[in-house]
Amino acid sequence: MNRKIITSALILVILGASSVTGHAAYKPVQSKVNVNVNKEPIEIISPKGDIIVQKSVLISVQVRQNVSVSLSVYKEEEKEDTLIFGPEKVDQGESLKFYNKQLKDLSAGKYKMVFDIMDKEGNSKDPITKSFTVKDKEVEMNETLERIPKTNVTNILDDILDKK
Known part of the structure; x- marks a missing residue:
């Protein structure tokens, strides 16, 4: 009986290994053609997210095309947007055409970056x-902590006892 079980197990292992090996040998051919020809002239690297929980922001941009770019940053107000930085020409770095700017001591609120672009003509x-x-x-951390449900040991024990 043990011999039949061991033999059956070995046959299953061999069959399973051969199917995994056959599957691993198959590789689909990947195309090397770039279909995204109409890229934006710049790519915003940072900030990626819409919400920043600190008083400074790193603006990082890669210029993809041979264009002239200038950056302006505005704080959005109810009546009128206030220019807080720029316009500043985006100087492309020596390699990979990167531009970085650190804005510090920003107050809480909504902001927008505007990249004005001119082609070589x-x-x-x-x-x-x-x-x-x-x-x-600090305010964001306090709000997050307040959203966490308050629990204590007796609540957890009551929940366990109720389930039995």
């Missing part, structure tokens, strides 16, 4: 805008 293109919100770190 001097023609204006549609500006690229990215909005983000700066929240106070």
